[in-house]
Amino acid sequence: MLTTELKKGDFVILKNGWRAQLLENSSNTSLPLCQVWGDYTEAGSVFSHDMLATIEPVDQSGARAGPRVRDHFKPKGSHEDNRIWRVKERIEH
Numbered sequence: 001m002l003t004t005e006l007k008k009g010d011f012v013i014l015k016n017g018w019r020a021q022l023l024e025n026s027s028n029t030s031l032p033l034c035q036v037w038g039d040y041t042e043a044g045s046v047f048s049h050d051m052l053a054t055i056e057p058v059d060q061s062g063a064r065a066g067p068r069v070r071d072h073f074k075p076k077g078s079h080e081d082n083r084i085w086r087v088k089e090r091i092e093h
Helices: none
Strands: 011-014 019-024 033-037 041-045 051-057 085-090
Touching: 011 085
Parallel strands: none
Antiparallel strands: 011 019, 011 051, 019 033, 033 041, 051 085
């Protein structure tokens, strides 16, 4: 997946392990506007080369498919929710 194919509302994992949700993605810039859950929850531009993959929450009742994000990245900050995330697709740069 290319960064220009990301849509509003997509969740991504960043290089530092933080999660972000796209608020706006303009195909003519490499700085999409995101809400980032890190040490603090804040909104701002994120460099596209800092995005590793799109992620989605796993349904707790169903069987798990694909690698879980929690297995690979330790979330930082106090935003810890009990959802388990899985990698949907790697982002190409």
